[in-house]
Amino acid sequence: MAQVKAVLLDLGNVLVFHDNALLFSRLGARAGLEAGEVARRLSGAGWTDANRGVLGAEGIRQDVCRGLGVDLPMAEFAALWSSHFTLHDAVLPRVEGLLGRVRVGLVSNTNALHVAYLRPLLPVLKRFDSVVMSCEVGHVKPEPAIFRLALEGVGCAPEEAVFFDDLPEFVQAAEAQGLQGRLFTTADAFDAQLKALGL
Numbered sequence: 682m683a684q685v686k687a688v689l690l691d692l693g694n695v696l697v698f699h700d701n702a703l704l705f706s707r708l709g710a711r712a713g714l715e716a717g718e719v720a721r722r723l724s725g726a727g728w729t730d731a732n733r734g735v736l737g738a739e740g741i742r743q744d745v746c747r748g749l750g751v752d753l754p755m756a757e758f759a760a761l762w763s764s765h766f767t768l769h770d771a772v773l774p775r776v777e778g779l780l781g782r783v784r785v786g787l788v789s790n791t792n793a794l795h796v797a798y799l800r801p802l803l804p805v806l807k808r809f810d811s812v813v814m815s816c817e818v819g820h821v822k823p824e825p826a827i828f829r830l831a832l833e834g835v836g837c838a839p840e841e842a843v844f845f846d847d848l849p850e851f852v853q854a855a856e857a858q859g860l861q862g863r864l865f866t867t868a869d870a871f872d873a874q875l876k877a878l879g880l
């Protein structure tokens with residue numbers, strides 16, 4: 682196995698938790714809909730367009746509001762839309778500890794409003810060697826192009842990079858591009874996985 686020169690990390694459910702059930706119930710409470718109905722109405726192409734950056738902040742607001750049959754002002758919508766995040770405090774010190782020892786990069790499927798909300802909450806991202814947000818690059822996981830961009834960002838060959846994600850589909854997609862894939866589960870398991878990699 683090649684020596685690890687870079688650690689690439691997913692964002693959602695790795696560095697931050699996102700409680701989608703809570704998001705759907707809060708949006709539903711505002712729109713007079715059951716959470717399950719909100720989930721159903723928001724399961725269309727809008728998510729992908731938002732993640733791809735086709736929809737910016739205002740496009741997301743309009744798309745979601747149209748789907749839910751409401752018209753919320755941006756300030757209220759943006760606060761609701763990001764109300765389901767909590768920092769994964771147990772994992773952040775371990776990530777900080779990697780900086781300077783290996784190159785560290787982020788590879789996230791996310792949208793303009795969530796990036797605007799989360800960047801200030803995660804100042805550690807400024808110290809990453811590479812931050813690839815899908816909505817800023819126009820490619821989403823599991824597409825090969827987003828992994829290529831991430832590898833360019835950290836300047837190493839695929840086999841020199843290990844990629845952590847909580848979704849098996851994306852771990853497999855990274856492995857298909859030659860990266861070492863690891864399924865992220867808990868902070869403790871992450872610590873053990875890094876130690877097994879000599880980190």
Ligand SMILES: [Mg+2]
Binds near residue numbers: 695846847848
């Ligand atoms: Mg995730």
